Amino acid sequence: MISRVTTSAMATSAMRQLQTNLSELSRLQEQATSQRAFLALSDDPAAATTALRLHGEQHRNEQYARNIGDGLAWLTAADSAITAGTALLGRVRTLTLQGANDGAMDATAREAIAVELESIRSEMLSTANTTVVGRSVFAGTSDTAAFAADGTYNGIPGAEVVRRISDAGSIRVDTDGAAVFGTGADSVFSMIDRIVSDLRSGTNVGPRLGEIDQRRNAMLSAQGTVGARQAQIERVQEATVQDAVSLEARRAAVEDVDSVEVLVRLQAQELVYRSALAVTGRVLQPTLMEFLR
Template sequence: MHRVRDLTVQGSNYGAMSPEAKQSIATELDGLKQSLLSLANTTYLGRTVFAGNSDAGVAFQPDYSFTGTAGSTVERRIGPDTTVRVDADGAAAFGTGASSVFALIDDIANDLRTGVSTTPRLAQIDDRMKAIVGEHAEVGGRQTRIDKAKDALAVGANSLEGQRASLEDVDLSKVILDLKTQDVNYQTAIAVTARVLQPTLMDFLR
């Protein structure tokens, strides 16, 4: 979007630019729009990131209509009583239909090709950039919550592992040494008992 704005500022000097230069800027804007549209239709595990529970396969159709449902969100549990949203509102970030950022870029490119000043479009670009930054900030806040939950779970897992180890794990070398000691004591006891109970000549005469 910063590049789109730079090109729009450059194209606003339409009086000093040749038709070829304007066409070149318009062509680059077309490419930027396609890249932005591709990003807006990003999917993860078969689901669109920017269209909630939509099963359309894309968040935005070729006519820039939004396939998501207003108010629908994708939530994931990160704690016993805590959930966090893991999708983003594509309509809020990019707009929809004729008021979308994609349509805006088309309008700028068309202005350049038809010799119309692009200066009035700068305020519209700024509005769309603010919307994208706002959604980005919300996603950042959710990411922070997830990171904190992850750290808390890691601490809990380490504590539980320590408790389990203290109950179940054994020091193999210590166990072997204990067994050897017990075996030596047992053998010694047998030897002593055998000597104490040795039969005498009187036992045989009886």
């Protein structure tokens, strides 16, 4: 049995094929323009699921990077403050050593040393109240200054400012001001006040040198702890940068297209579509009279 192929059937088939070619051409044009392998989840569900998971990992990694940057700012500020504090304490020791030489010191000279020590105390207080984005790095979770003007510690004992820096854990980014500068009668501020009082009363300040060395050792010990945390967070920062590069490469492999490949396929599809138009035009060109003939 011979099936009859009508002109209408040929036209319908040709139009269907042209529409298919045009859809593919449109898809390739969208890929070339957007540089994306798919524009809707339904285009490639498996790839879309992978891409969504990778985006989630990227967002989490970016948050860790922000936490690391913030944590480094806190630790760097604390390290710089302690460095400045130990330098000031070194000057306090030098002045105290000079003031201990009773034979060469008269009341005027001792007063000059006392005045400079008071100035150093003010600088030390400013250093102890170092802040990052308005928060003291030595006051724990307290929003107030770490130390009052009289040297009283206002931090919250045991309270820690913590930043999560990876899936594996977190790190403390503040520093215990009480451990660095001391509290009450053991604070660096009370110590300087005692030295100033001794100078003005004529008491030999030589015995205060031991207190200065003890406080300086405490500062250096605290700085060592801060340095260890800095090294730890910097190592995690390097790993986070590497993870960011790896995740972006994996995301690009799933979502992005090869520009050269897409352009080649686009040109080929354009040729196919133009050829189909030409062939369809020739096939459907005969008139009804020519067909009946």
